Amino acid sequence: MSFTLFADARLALARDSLAGLSTGDALGARYFAPGARPEDLAAGVLPPAPWEWTDDTEMACSVLAGLAESGDVDRDRLALAFAERCDPRRGYGAGAMLILRLIRTGTPWPVAAASAFDGQGSCGNGAAMRVGPLGAYFADSTVRAAAQARASAEVTHAHPEGIAGAVAVAVAAALAARARLDGHRPAPERLLAGIAGAVDPGTEVHRSVHRAAGLLGRPLSRVVAALGNGSRVTAQDTVGFTLWVAATHLDDYPAAIRVCVQAGGDVDTTAAIAGAVVAAYTGVGTPGGVPEPWLAAREPLPTWAP
Numbered sequence: 614m615s616f617t618l619f620a621d622a623r624l625a626l627a628r629d630s631l632a633g634l635s636t637g638d639a640l641g642a643r644y645f646a647p648g649a650r651p652e653d654l655a656a657g658v659l660p661p662a663p664w665e666w667t668d669d670t671e672m673a674c675s676v677l678a679g680l681a682e683s684g685d686v687d688r689d690r691l692a693l694a695f696a697e698r699c700d701p702r703r704g705y706g707a708g709a710m711l712i713l714r715l716i717r718t719g720t721p722w723p724v725a726a727a728s729a730f731d732g733q734g735s736c737g738n739g740a741a742m743r744v745g746p747l748g749a750y751f752a753d754s755t756v757r758a759a760a761q762a763r764a765s766a767e768v769t770h771a772h773p774e775g776i777a778g779a780v781a782v783a784v785a786a787a788l789a790a791r792a793r794l795d796g797h798r799p800a801p802e803r804l805l806a807g808i809a810g811a812v813d814p815g816t817e818v819h820r821s822v823h824r825a826a827g828l829l830g831r832p833l834s835r836v837v838a839a840l841g842n843g844s845r846v847t848a849q850d851t852v853g854f855t856l857w858v859a860a861t862h863l864d865d866y867p868a869a870i871r872v873c874v875q876a877g878g879d880v881d882t883t884a885a886i887a888g889a890v891v892a893a894y895t896g897v898g899t900p901g902g903v904p905e906p907w908l909a910a911r912e913p914l915p916t917w918a919p
């Protein structure tokens with residue numbers, strides 16, 4: 614099926630994905646607080662509101678704001694937006710803080726991004742955590758979603774794994790949003806194969822997405838042992854796992870988030886990534902979608918968010 618996706622429709626899909634991202638981020642972050650127990654969420658008990666979102670949401674809002682304005686990623690403007698809006702209280706990693714400080718004080722983003730981690734560039738999961746709504750925005754073209762994801766990643770993540778992580782997540786969200794428009798849920802193995810096909814085959818992220826397909830239906834502990842749960846905060850130990858979650862629970866947002874919380878690790882980011890992909894398929898307030906009460910418990914998005 615081919616179709617034309619108008620600007621308003623793109624933005625609506627991306628906003629749903631952003632709702633899923635920000636709610637997953639904010640709820641996931643609650644489980645770093647003392648006394649918060651994943652078992653409670655599994656039993657249906659939600660933490661007290663408001664749930665404050667973190668860097669994942671702040672950066673995702675900047676990505677989507679740029680798209681809403683011009684329809685394309687403008688790397689120079691995105692780098693400045695990331696740097697100027699960076700609120701240090703939102704849980705940014707030390708590497709991200711350093712890159713954004715360099716950009717804010719006048720270092721060109723290619724230099725700042727390349728300087729990270731002794732000149733290797735960042736392979737952190739930060740480019741993947743913010744990119745789901747971009748993928749939903751380009752639901753009509755996985756090629757475009759992948760290219761735009763790469764552009765959005767490059768301003769902070771120069772390492773091939775960091776970029777591959779963003780491409781994988783954006784293509785996942787594009788395929789999920791496309792499936793929503795088609796009215797047909799893709800089989801998990803098919804979805805993962807479609808994602809893997811768009812990712813640089815020389816990367817560990819690609820191998821991880823490929824391995825995720827072989828782990829469908831397996832117990833969570835085994836999946837985490839094989840793919841990670843983001844505890845190393847790299848794209849390699851985050852993206853395969855989150856896409857396993859999204860493919861498994863594509864029609865059930867609460868289930869996807871519960872699994873991320875149960876898995877532990879970098880929970881705000883794993884729930885943000887899986888949540889963004891799943892919500893691109895389910896939407897908000899629909900059966901299996903982002904529950905309205907969860908969205909109401911999430912701190913409001915920044916006033917400048919699209």
Ligand SMILES: [Mg+2]
Pocket residue numbers: 667668669703704881882
């Ligand atoms: Mg975070």
